[in-house]
Each structure stands twice: as structure tokens, then as C-alpha cells.
Amino acid sequence: MINNREIGTIGEEIAAEFLEKNNYKIIEKNFRYKRLGEIDIISWENDSICFVEVKTRSTLKYGLPRESVNFRKRENIKKLAQIYINRHNMHDKSIRFDVVEIYIEKNQDKIHLKEINLIKNAF
Template sequence: MNATRALGRYGEELATRLLTTAGLQILARNWRCGRTGEIDIVARDGDTLVMCEVKTRREGAFEHPMAAVTPRKAARLRRLAACWLDRHESPPGGGIRIDLVGIVLPRRGAPVVTHAQGVA
């Protein structure tokens, strides 16, 4: 596994722990829908279905991970959410939310994890 993939997997593990601790139920990780793409984490927050994008960066990287959800990526995440619903369930009573977990790994110390709800 290359360093970039390992970094991403580590970030997804941190995000999964954060979401679980916050009371979300993890339904799937790295769920793929054909050529449309992949959802890092699919979870349920009460009666809300949550599609979560995880971005992990080392400190000093070009952009902060929270800047990673561009309008194009947001549209792709909405298409992926529709694909999930087509294959798994009808829209939940609480609707669908797209979240972002941004993780910055400093040279020293604990990772800085930010969870933004409803980014797209």
C-alpha cells in the first residue's frame, strides 16, 4: 500500500471513531457505485442518512482538507447518495445529509479532526 493510500485509510479510521463516538451508526465504508465513485462512510444519525467524505492531509499540505469539497465533488456526492437510495432504501424521514471530516496530521502531536455537517 502506498503512503497516500495509507494516509487515507488512517484518516477514515479516525473519522469512523469520531462519528461512532458522536452516536452515528456506520452502515458502510468505501461503498462504490459503478463509475460514479465511492462514498467513504455511509452512516445513520437518528433518522438521517449521512454520506461522509473524509479528507486527510499532512500539516503544511497545499490546501486544508475542508477546502476539498468543490461544487463538482458536491454534485458527485449527491449522485452517490441517490445511487445508495436506489440500491438500499427509500429516503429516510430525516432526509439525507452530506458531511465532511477533515483531518490534519501535524508533525508532532495529535491529529486535528474537524467534522462539518451538511456541506453539500
């Protein structure tokens, strides 16, 4: 049986492929800094650096995927983005925070993609 961590990883892979097909250039995945958490995908889209949070769900039992990107999660992503910008001297770049929602269907060890929803400027 596939666990939630594996589902999250699969969702991130699906999101990365989707973003690349939609003219995003991925520059880093799973950026972490200490205990702040992680940014799932960092990419370029046109002239903007995009910090992308990926949320994968097989049920809406706990709400829409985007709803799980709560205030605390958004604040952590913003802090991590600032660290990334400082490290890479990107202060003059336009930035954006996007969310990719992945809806899947689970059948034992198989996952079927049902829908992908890209929310640009999510927060």
C-alpha cells in the same frame, strides 16, 4: 514511508471511530458504483442518513481539507447517494452530507492525530 492512499485509509478509520463515539451508526464504508467514485462513510445520525466525505491532511500547502471537496466531487457524492438511496429504498429518509477533516502529523512511519473537525451539512 507512508503514501497518500495509506494516509487516506488511516484518516477514514480515525473518522469512523470519531463518528461512532459521537452517536453515528456506521452502515457502510467505501461505497462505490462504477466509475463515479466512492462515498467514504454512510451512517445514521438520529433520523438522518449521512453521507460522509473524509479528507486527511498533514499540511495546508494545498488548502484546507474541506476545500478539496469541490463542485465535481460534491456532484459525484450526490449521484452516488441517490444510487444508494434507490438501492435501499430510503426515499422517505432525511439525508445529509457531512465532511470530516482529519489533521495529522507525519514522522516517517508514524502518524499523530492533531485535530478532527466534523462539518455537518457541509453541502
